[in-house]
Amino acid sequence: MRGCHRKVPGLLKVAAKATRGVVKTLLVKSGGILGQEGLQTVRASLFAPDMKNDFFQHIQVPRGMCVAARRKMQQDTPQINVPVARRADTHESTEVRLAIVTCADAAMLPAALCALWSVSRRMLKSPAEYYLVTSGLESSEIAAAADFFSAAGAKVRMLNCDTHRLEDRQMGRFSQATLMRLSLATILPEDLDRVLYIDADVLAQGDVGPLLAMPLGGKAFGAVEDIAATGNPAGKADRLPLHRRRIGLPEGAPYFNAGCLLLDWQAVTASDLLERARRLVFDRPDLPFFDQDALNLVGQGDWLPLDQRWNRVVNRRGRVTSSILVHFAGARKPWKAGAGSLRRAYAPVYRRVLAHTIWRNFCDPLDFHERFATLPPRLALRLSGFA
Numbered sequence: 001m002r003g004c005h006r007k008v009p010g011l012l013k014v015a016a017k018a019t020r021g022v023v024k025t026l027l028v029k030s031g032g033i034l035g036q037e038g039l040q041t042v043r044a045s046l047f048a049p050d051m052k053n054d055f056f057q058h059i060q061v062p063r064g065m066c067v068a069a070r071r072k073m074q075q076d077t078p079q080i081n082v083p084v085a086r087r088a089d090t091h092e093s094t095e096v097r098l099a100i101v102t103c104a105d106a107a108m109l110p111a112a113l114c115a116l117w118s119v120s121r122r123m124l125k126s127p128a129e130y131y132l133v134t135s136g137l138e139s140s141e142i143a144a145a146a147d148f149f150s151a152a153g154a155k156v157r158m159l160n161c162d163t164h165r166l167e168d169r170q171m172g173r174f175s176q177a178t179l180m181r182l183s184l185a186t187i188l189p190e191d192l193d194r195v196l197y198i199d200a201d202v203l204a205q206g207d208v209g210p211l212l213a214m215p216l217g218g219k220a221f222g223a224v225e226d227i228a229a230t231g232n233p234a235g236k237a238d239r240l241p242l243h244r245r246r247i248g249l250p251e252g253a254p255y256f257n258a259g260c261l262l263l264d265w266q267a268v269t270a271s272d273l274l275e276r277a278r279r280l281v282f283d284r285p286d287l288p289f290f291d292q293d294a295l296n297l298v299g300q301g302d303w304l305p306l307d308q309r310w311n312r313v314v315n316r317r318g319r320v321t322s323s324i325l326v327h328f329a330g331a332r333k334p335w336k337a338g339a340g341s342l343r344r345a346y347a348p349v350y351r352r353v354l355a356h357t358i359w360r361n362f363c364d365p366l367d368f369h370e371r372f373a374t375l376p377p378r379l380a381l382r383l384s385g386f387a
Contacts, residue, residue, distance in 0.1 A: 097192045098212050099265075101131040103161070103180035104200045106141060109134065110359035111335070112200035113148050114350055119204040120154040126209030128196075130156040133180050133187055144358045151356070159187050181258075182278035182291055185269050192265040198325065199259040201333060202311075203346065206324040211262060211310055220267040222304040223256035224311035246286075247293045253300055258292040259327045260311035273298055314343055321380050335363035337370070344370050345377035 100119055104112035116130055132145070142158065149156045161180045181197055188195065194212050198204075216222050240255055249255065268274060277294040280287075287293040312323035314334075320326050320342070332339040334346040350363040366374060 096194070097189075098126060098128040098194045098196075099131060099188065099192050100128050100196045100198070100208070101133060101184065101188065102198050102200050102202075103133040103177055103184075105135055105177040106137055108177055108200040109137065109141060109145065110354055110357075110362040111333070111350070113145060113357075113359075114353050115198055115200055115202050115204075116149075116156055117152050117154065117353055118349075119198070119208055120152070120156075122204055122207050123209060124207050126207075126212050128212065129192075130154060131188060132156055132158045133161050133184065134158060135161045135177065135180060140358070148357050161187060179278065179281065179291055181261075182274050182281070182294075185272075185274045188265075190269065195261075195263040195265045195268075197261040197263060199327060199329075201328040202259060203326050203328075203349065204324060205321070205326060208310075208324060211306075211324070214262065214306075216262070216264055216304050219304040220264055220271060220273060220299065220302045222262040222306045223258065224260060224306045224308055226255050226257040227308070227313065243288070246288065247284075247297065249296060249300065254305060255296055256303060256305070257311055257313065257327070257329065258295050259313075259329055260306075260325055261295075262306065262310075271302075273302075314346075315340075321383075337364040337367065341370070341373040342377050345374040345381060347374075348378065 100116070102112050102115050112132060112134075116132060120130060134142075137145075145158060161183055177200075184195070184197070196208060196212055214222065241251070243249075243255065244251065244253060273295075276298045277291060280294040280298060281290050284294070309323040309325070311325050311327050312320050313327045313329045314320055326346075328334050328339075328343055328346075332343060334343040335350045337344075344366065347363050347366055351360075351365070354360055354362055
């Protein structure tokens with residue numbers, strides 16, 4: 001066994017080379033899911049010149065290894081400084097107040113917990129306040145949500161929405177919780193500067209700090225244009241002109257998805273934008289998408305188009321791993337069986353996050369067929385660092 005410590009670094013290098021070869025093969029197989037931009041990003045991070053150093057940095061040295069071998073590995077492995085994420089409850093004082101908020105009723109509460117969890121765990125530099133606006137929750141659900149955030153190390157304030165303001169409104173497949181965002185001006189603090197609203201069925205795959213710091217060019221809010229409303233990959237006719245005429249938008253006016261809104265809070269409250277949209281919802285029962293249509297009507301000309309990566313609606317042909325915020329808009333949710341392979345690829349995330357809560361059965365398990373159908377997108381998500 002003499003001299004074995006000299007062979008350890010060489011053996012590890014051989015193992016690293018073999019591992020990288022396997023990863024290259026998997027990348028080729030996952031190219032259709034990652035997309036060109038995502039594929040290049042993963043390749044750059046995996047096969048950079050200092051990849052071997054990063055590989056050795058994360059190898060645990062066996063306790064039984066002799067001192068000479070330990071010193072040899074330390075000499076071959078330069079120290080790498082990894083930035084540490086800063087929690088929202090430990091940030092330094094700042095004059096700019098940033099807030100991230102989502103709304104949920106009892107049915108969407110587990111998804112909302114996952115949404116705020118995903119944002120808070122990836123916030124690196126921008127300190128923000130977190131708010132969860134709810135309605136109609138049992139005391140046990142409120143206590144369980146508080147325990148969840150405490151265990152996750154996230155400081156989230158739970159606020160109740162007055163359901164009387166929502167009035168009695170038949171909304172089909174939509175929940176009345178979607179109207180809670182129109183009451184935010186009466187719930188959130190008045191002295192906020194920026195508010196990032198996200199739907200409960202949104203997950204963050206990266207840091208939203210750059211979005212919160214983005215200039216709005218004098219507009220009241222920023223939003224992402226709704227691609228699903230302007231056409232679809234199946235080649236069907238453009239649906240936006242018909243939708244414009246139906247709700248009363250001018251010809252050629254852009255239409256945004258309201259699942260992610262970056263609000264200049266002082267401008268929004270000064271213009272009474274949310275309250276005007278709330279009144280319009282009940283004055284116009286013919287609006288197909290309720291509050292989203294109302295916000296498009298009252299906010300036309302006063303919103304800044306944002307890049308698609310800030311609200312990427314996940315569909316069967318979407319390339320989502322390069323996006324920061326992914327949105328599971330529509331009736332097919334990733335936690336429900338039969339939602340499609342790309343959406344169901346996110347099911348393990350919900351199951352893992354909620355595993356030790358009262359909502360451990362919120363997400364349907366992947367069946368035999370779904371395990372194989374979702375394998376490529378799940379692999380792509382794992383390679384991108386999200387799942």
